[in-house]
Amino acid sequence: MATSLEFYPLAENLYKTGQAEQVLEMIHNSENRTSCPLLNSVSIGGSRIGCTQYEKRGMICRLFTYNYTTDKHGLRKISACKAMKLAQPDEIRKTNEILKEKPIGPRASGYYSQLQTIDFIEGQNLYPIRDAIIMAIENVLTYYHYKGDEKE
Numbered sequence: 001m002a003t004s005l006e007f008y009p010l011a012e013n014l015y016k017t018g019q020a021e022q023v024l025e026m027i028h029n030s031e032n033r034t035s036c037p038l039l040n041s042v043s044i045g046g047s048r049i050g051c052t053q054y055e056k057r058g059m060i061c062r063l064f065t066y067n068y069t070t071d072k073h074g075l076r077k078i079s080a081c082k083a084m085k086l087a088q089p090d091e092i093r094k095t096n097e098i099l100k101e102k103p104i105g106p107r108a109s110g111y112y113s114q115l116q117t118i119d120f121i122e123g124q125n126l127y128p129i130r131d132a133i134i135m136a137i138e139n140v141l142t143y144y145h146y147k148g149d150e151k152e
């Protein structure tokens with residue numbers, strides 16, 4: 001889950017490079033709802049496997065597997081998705097033991113509270129990554145529609 005705000009730099013870059021409408025259409029047409037629509041999982045013609053927007057990826061992508069959260073008792077736990085918890089339960093348990101003793105890496109909630117200083121409501125709303133990316137692109141397109149064309 002991610003905020004739409006963290007994908008605004010990506011959306012802005014897509015707009016400025018004239019790709020926003022095309023990427024939005026690709027996401028809407030994609031039948032794959034289980035992984036991020038910006039993930040290139042198959043190498044075609046030598047294309048690089050991985051994130052197609054790596055330089056402009058969202059905050060969650062930058063923090064993933066290297067950040068922790070705290071539970072309601074203030075106990076530190078690694079931020080890991082369900083798939084990771086199922087695949088590597090021992091590693092998750094060991095990491096949580098270490099985190100009990102000392103913090104390692106950034107605390108995700110600290111970064112998310114910084115987003116709330118940009119937009120208090122949207123900084124708290126969490127969506128599936130696909131939806132967060134769609135919202136960011138649509139909002140950037142709407143903004144420039146009314147403001148005027150500023151493509152490079």
Ligand code: SF4
Nearest residue numbers: 036038039051057061
């Ligand atoms: S989740 Fe983030 S890093 Fe992964 S493909 Fe999507 S935008 Fe890129």
